[in-house]
Amino acid sequence: MHHLSHRSAVLAAALAATVAFGVAGCANSGSPAGPSSSTAVSQAAPHNDADVRFTTGMIPHHEQALDMADLVTGRTGNAELIALATAIKGAQQPEIDQMTARLRSWGVEPPTGDHAGHGGHQAMPGMMSAAEMSAMRTASGEQFDRLWLQAMIRHHEGAVAMADTELREGSDPASKTLAAQIKSAQQREIAQMRRMLGLA
Helix, strand or coil, rough: CCHHHHHHHHHHHHHHHHHHHHHHHHHHHHHHHHHHHHHHHHHHCCCCCHHHHHHHHHHHHHHHHHHHCCCCCCCCHHHHHHHHHHHHHHHHHHHHHHHHHHHHHCCCCCCCCCCCHHHEEEEEECCCCHHHHHHHHCCCHHHHHHHHHHHHHHHHHHHHHHHHHHHHHHCCCHHHHHHHHHHHHHHHHHHHHHHHHCCC
């Protein structure tokens, strides 16, 4: 009996040591992977095809708005229109920089080339054609003001539509936040431009 009790005690101690080692081994092998995995997930923000389409499309869309804003110089004396064009440039260039950096962080090459209404970019909502841009370049005074405001309203409405699509279909939090900001700002500017045209 004493021999069996001693043997049982040894086996129990060995089993306890094995279990303790196994638990410790799992904990030690799991802890490095745990934090590093969660860190990797947090560093790589989730994004989908809708986020990529919105970002790659909005960059040339914004760039054309900057081109349109640049046309204001020397073609109008309308102080409110000049101030609006300046505000558009001040808001949209930083957004272009932000979107360019975001695409690169996803491993996507930012769009380059002609963004003034040619090729695939013209299919985006609100983009001006080359003929429409040319008409604005040759206009001045009240004619320019009217053409520019009408064009920029359509351009902004296109951006709002693109933002709505991103808010509905995108998954990247930063892209959705930017889409909401673009929608809010451009809806305010649309209301202002409609008032300037006597439409509101």
